[in-house]
Amino acid sequence: MRLERRAAASGLMGVLAPVLAVLAAALGAALLFAVMGKDPVACLHTLFVAPLADATGLSELALKATPLLLCAIGIAVGVQANVWNIGAEGQFTMGAIGGGAVGLWLGPEGGWFVLPLVLLAGVLGGMGWAAIAAWLRTRFNAHEILVTLMLSYVAVQILGWLVRGPLQDPEGFNFPQSRQFEPAATLPLLFEGGRVTIAALFALAAVPAGALLLGRTLIGYRIRVVGLAPGAARYAGFSETSAVWFCLLLSGGLAGLAGVSEVAGPIGQLLPTISPGYGFAAIIVAFLGRLRPVGMLLAALLMALLYLGGEALQITQQLPLAATGVIQGMLLLFLLGADVLVLYRIRIGGRAHG
Amino acid sequence: MGDGVMLIALLVATLRAGAPLILAGIGELVVERAGVLNLGVEGMMLVGAVVGFAATIGSGSPWIGLLAAAAGGAAMAGVFAVLTLGLRANQVASGLALTIFGVGFSALFGAPYQSHPIPGLATVIFPDLASASPLVQQVLLLDPLVWLALAAPFVVQRFLMRSRAGLVLRAVGESAEVAHAFGYKVIRIRLAATLFGGAMAGLGGASLSLAYTPMWTENMVAGRGWIALALVVFSTWKPHFVTLGALLFGFVTIAGFQANAWGIPVAPNLLATLPYLATILVLVLISRDRLRLKLNAPASLGKPFHPA
Numbered sequence: 001m002r003l004e005r006r007a008a009a010s011g012l013m014g015v016l017a018p019v020l021a022v023l024a025a026a027l028g029a030a031l032l033f034a035v036m037g038k039d040p041v042a043c044l045h046t047l048f049v050a051p052l053a054d055a056t057g058l059s060e061l062a063l064k065a066t067p068l069l070l071c072a073i074g075i076a077v078g079v080q081a082n083v084w085n086i087g088a089e090g091q092f093t094m095g096a097i098g099g100g101a102v103g104l105w106l107g108p109e110g111g112w113f114v115l116p117l118v119l120l121a122g123v124l125g126g127m128g129w130a131a132i133a134a135w136l137r138t139r140f141n142a143h144e145i146l147v148t149l150m151l152s153y154v155a156v157q158i159l160g161w162l163v164r165g166p167l168q169d170p171e172g173f174n175f176p177q178s179r180q181f182e183p184a185a186t187l188p189l190l191f192e193g194g195r196v197t198i199a200a201l202f203a204l205a206a207v208p209a210g211a212l213l214l215g216r217t218l219i220g221y222r223i224r225v226v227g228l229a230p231g232a233a234r235y236a237g238f239s240e241t242s243a244v245w246f247c248l249l250l251s252g253g254l255a256g257l258a259g260v261s262e263v264a265g266p267i268g269q270l271l272p273t274i275s276p277g278y279g280f281a282a283i284i285v286a287f288l289g290r291l292r293p294v295g296m297l298l299a300a301l302l303m304a305l306l307y308l309g310g311e312a313l314q315i316t317q318q319l320p321l322a323a324t325g326v327i328q329g330m331l332l333l334f335l336l337g338a339d340v341l342v343l344y345r346i347r348i349g350g351r352a353h354g
Numbered sequence: 355m356g357d358g359v360m361l362i363a364l365l366v367a368t369l370r371a372g373a374p375l376i377l378a379g380i381g382e383l384v385v386e387r388a389g390v391l392n393l394g395v396e397g398m399m400l401v402g403a404v405v406g407f408a409a410t411i412g413s414g415s416p417w418i419g420l421l422a423a424a425a426g427g428a429a430m431a432g433v434f435a436v437l438t439l440g441l442r443a444n445q446v447a448s449g450l451a452l453t454i455f456g457v458g459f460s461a462l463f464g465a466p467y468q469s470h471p472i473p474g475l476a477t478v479i480f481p482d483l484a485s486a487s488p489l490v491q492q493v494l495l496l497d498p499l500v501w502l503a504l505a506a507p508f509v510v511q512r513f514l515m516r517s518r519a520g521l522v523l524r525a526v527g528e529s530a531e532v533a534h535a536f537g538y539k540v541i542r543i544r545l546a547a548t549l550f551g552g553a554m555a556g557l558g559g560a561s562l563s564l565a566y567t568p569m570w571t572e573n574m575v576a577g578r579g580w581i582a583l584a585l586v587v588f589s590t591w592k593p594h595f596v597t598l599g600a601l602l603f604g605f606v607t608i609a610g611f612q613a614n615a616w617g618i619p620v621a622p623n624l625l626a627t628l629p630y631l632a633t634i635l636v637l638v639l640i641s642r643d644r645l646r647l648k649l650n651a652p653a654s655l656g657k658p659f660h661p662a
Contacts, residue, residue, distance in 0.1 A: 003442070003660075084446060136634070140642040145393070145446070146584050147637065150630040153577045157630075161623035280454060287447060320465040322572070325458020332451040333433065336443040344442070 003344040013341040018288050018295075021335035022302065028330045029323075038317050046316055047309030047327075057308065059194035063266060064304035065297075066196075067092065067258035067275070069203040071282030072300060073210045074251025076291040080214065081223040082230070083247040087133065087148025088255040089279025090155035091126035095256025096263040097159055098125025100270045103185030104167060104178055114184040118264055119257065126256015127249050129155060134248040138241045144248065152279065160272045167270055178270035187265045199261035203300075206254065210293040219246060255279060276307065277325070284332045303328065359488050364608065366492045370566055372597075372604030373503035374399070374558040374575075378582035379589070379596040380506045381554025386586055387514060388547035389527035389654035392434055393449025395555050396579025397456020402427040402556025403563035404464040407570040411467065416478050416564055420499075420557065423564075427556020428549045430456060435548045438658070439541050445656050457573065467570045475499065475565040499561040503600075506554070507593035514593070523547060527652035530659035540659050555579065577630060584633045588640050590650035599636065606632045 029047065030040035051057040071088040078085045085091075099122030106114050129151055136142040160176070162168075169179045187197035214220040226233040226243040233240065262274055285303050289296030310324030340346075378395050385392050392398075406423030410416045434452050437443040475497040477483050483494055514520040523543055525533045530540045562578070563570050581603060589595035610625040641647055 086450065136638055140638045141644050141647070142634070142637045142641040143587070146580060146587075147634055149580050150577070150584075150633050153630045154627045157623045157627045161621045164623065165621055280457075283450060284454065320462055322458055322461030322465060326455065326462050327458075329451065329455025329458045333437065333448075333455055336437050336448050336451055337441050339443060340441040 001346060001348050003340065004347045006343055006345055009342050014290060017338040017341055018290065018299070018335060020338045020341075021288070021331055024334040024338070025327055025331040028334070029327045032323065032326060033317075033319070036319065038319065043313060043317055043319070046312045048305065050312055051305060051308040056194070059191075059196050060308055061301060061304050062190075062196045062200050063194075064307045065300040066200045066203045067262055067278040068282050068285050068303050069296060069300035070199075070206060070254045070258035070261075071251075071279055072285035072289065072296045073206050073293060074247075074254035075282055076286040076289070076293075076296060077210065077214065077223065078247035078251050079286060079291055080227045081243045081247050082227040083244050084145045085130065085133070085148050085248055085251045086145050086283065087130075087150075087152040087279070088251065088282050089275060089277065090148065090152030091129045091252040091255035092259035092262075092275055092279045093152070093155040093159050094129040095122040095126035095259030096270065096274050097155075097162060097259075098122050098128075098256065099260030100178060100181070100263050101162075101167065103181045103264060104270075106182075106185065108182050108184075110182070110184045114182075115187065115264075118185050119260055122260020122264075123253045123256045126252040126254070126259060128252070129256070130248040130252025131245075134245045137248075138244050144244070148248075159270065159274070163270050163272055169269075176272050180269045181264055185264060186268065187261060195266045197261065197265040199257075199265055202257060202261070204297075207293040207297050214293075223247065255282075281307075281328055284328055284335075287332060288335055306331075359492065362489065362492050364612075366495050367608045368601055368604040369496060369500050369504075370604070371607045372600040372602075373500045374561045374566065374578055375582050375585060375600035375603055376503040376506065376558075376597055377499070377561060378555045378558035378579060379585040379600060380503075380510050380593060381551035381558070382582055383586050383589065383591060383593060383596060384510060384514075384523070384554075385547050385551035386655055387527045387591060387652055388523050388544050389530055389652050389657065389659070390438070390544050390548055391445045391449065391656040392431065392452070392548060392551060393446060393583065394430065394434055394452025394456065394579075395449075395551075395582050396575055396577065397453035397460075398427040398430040398552050398555035399559035399562070399575045399579045399582075400456045400460035400573070401430050402559030403574060404460040404467070404559075404570055406556070406560030407467055407472075407563040408463065410472065410564060411470075416475050419564055420560055423556040423560030424553040425556070427552040427554070427559065429552070431548045431552020431555075434552075435545050439544055439548070442658055442660060445658070453579070461572045464570045464572060469569060469571055471569040472564075474568040497565045499557065499565050502557070503561070504597070507597045511593040524652070527654055530654050530657070534659070534661055540661065544659075555582075558582070581629060581633050584637050587647070588636045590640065590646065591652065592650075602636075603629055603632060 030044055033040045033043040075085055099118045102121035103118045133144045133147040136147050137144045163176045163178055167178045169177055187199055190196045222238045223243055226238055226240055281303050285296055285299040289299035306324055313319040314321050378399055382395055402423040405426030406419040409422030410419030434448055437448045438445050476495045480494045522538055526540050526543045534540045585596050585599040588599045606628050610628045613625050
């Protein structure tokens with residue numbers, strides 16, 4: 001068996017590879033369940049089908065897909081410019097801190113302007129955190145992969161300090177948590193009875209906005225040239241520095257928006273842990289969605305389903321929540337493997353000619 | 355305890371905190387010298403930590419645990435090799451995938467062992483440790499993994515610079531095409547280097563779960579895999595500088611633990627950020643000299659090689 005390079009990348013395989021990867025991951029998950037002594041069919045049903053059975057499930061799906069999609073769109077724009085923002089988790093956390101701090105500081109008094117300020121502070125929190133990485137990369141050549149990642153660990157510790165220190169709820173019996181946000185600083189629900197807020201609309205709006213940015217604007221074109229052909233980009237006078245700044249500020253801002261939307265939404269206060277790894281799972285969403293906004297919308301829904309199904313498996317099958325992480329990891333590994341089919345044909349037998 | 359013993363205790367603690375970073379960092383250095391960039395160190399360390407822990411509990415022998423940890427790390431590296439060397443997948447994305455998978459796998463596999471303390475490697479080897487005098491106790495705390503970590507850079511330096519195999523490995527990392535033209539099996543050499551890096555990362559993880567802590571807790575590697583990657587850059591791909599950097603980090607970590615005892619009133623959460631901030635700092639200091647970085651980095655680092 002050998003690989004033969006295709007004359008051009010296969011568009012069909014580009015679409016088929018994620019489907020193959022999902023099927024392979026489902027098969028892998030079934031194997032995992034069997035090894036752990038569970039009924040694979042029942043577990044797969046709990047994981048992929050049961051959460052979609054009722055309105056509550058669908059609403060929870062939208063709730064979990066929202067932060068994943070927001071973070072993934074930012075990451076994907078960066079990857080196209082060869083700018084790897086792996087620290088969306090940290091920008092998400094700083095967004096939550098920024099928005100949360102403003103919300104708590106404004107307190108009970110306020111009006112219509114409170115919520116926009118909270119959201120703005122969230123976006124700026126995420127942007128500011130990403131800006132550190134952008135500055136260190138453009139000024140000192142420090143690689144953004146390591147810097148954004150290290151800053152994620154720092155952000156989580158800062159949140160841990162704030163909810164035990166300056167932002168701790170004075171009437172919270174010394175629990176590590178902040179006060180509950182006032183209704184004025186909380187995102188309105190999309191519909192009564194669910195937990196989905198209007199943040200889902202921000203995520204949905206980011207899909208056409210992202211597609212427009214990459215496909216129809218000069219800055220989007222420059223980003224793709226910087227990523228695909230850095231030499232050509234330099235020759236054409238497209239600055240790598242501005243591409244790095246743009247990508248990191250954009251993805252940091254989106255991750256910050258996702259973070260503030262979580263705390264000023266379903267969570268309702270600052271806690272030491274506010275994300276089940278959305279920032280990292282969003283990397284999988286970006287790749288699974290082929291870095292294209294519409295693809296990422298589907299991928300975010302699938303990843304949200306994995307989170308929901310994982311919780312259901314924990315309740316009904318007593319499987320550790322970590323099983324979700326294994327399935328997510330398998331999904332990305334299988335996808336990267338299946339991607340070989342986009343650029344290569346598999347030939348069985350025979351010798352390479354020439 | 356006298357001041358002398360205190361100083362030795364600080365030194366020993368620094369060495370023990372630095373050992374996991376040296377082991378993983380030296381492994382990754384060899385991988386990168388062969389031209390492969392594996393960002394999955396964190397995931398490989400986690401798998402090594404949990405597999406080593408489980409094997410130690412299962413077999414009752416920490417030596418079998420260490421073997422299992424090395425095998426676990428190498429198996430993870432094998433997955434990376436299949437993707438990047440076999441299926442020609444992007445190295446950066448594959449390394450990230452390996453870490454994401456390792457975080458999940460270790461959490462799932464380790465769930466039954468969560469927060470279950472075991473006797474540390476030093477205690478297993480010297481059962482009378484607790485009754486020894488403070489000074490002897492400190493010296494005996496330097497378990498075989500610390501010695502291995504201190505020796506590994508010398509062995510690797512000699513291998514890379516003074517052996518034929520090391521020369522070939524460096525040639526593959528500098529120019530895979532030229533090495534291929536000379537008839538060397540580029541893919542096979544890169545595979546061997548990648549597996550070695552995985553085994554070392556596995557041992558690094560096991561040095562946390564079997565000697566340093568010693569217990570398994572979810573996500574216990576806590577970014578050390580990424581710090582090890584930064585150390586390789588900091589070292590400009592020279593083994594002895596990995597040791598230097600790792601000991602610096604060991605010291606920063608220990609200083610963070612000790613700060614409150616020394617009467618420095620800073621919140622524990624903020625002290626815990628020190629190793630990460632120090633990583634960024636050294637990365638900035640070393641990377642600002644673009645030319646030096648470029649001259650020292652393996653020229654083929656991260657570039658795939660596909661023989662026709």
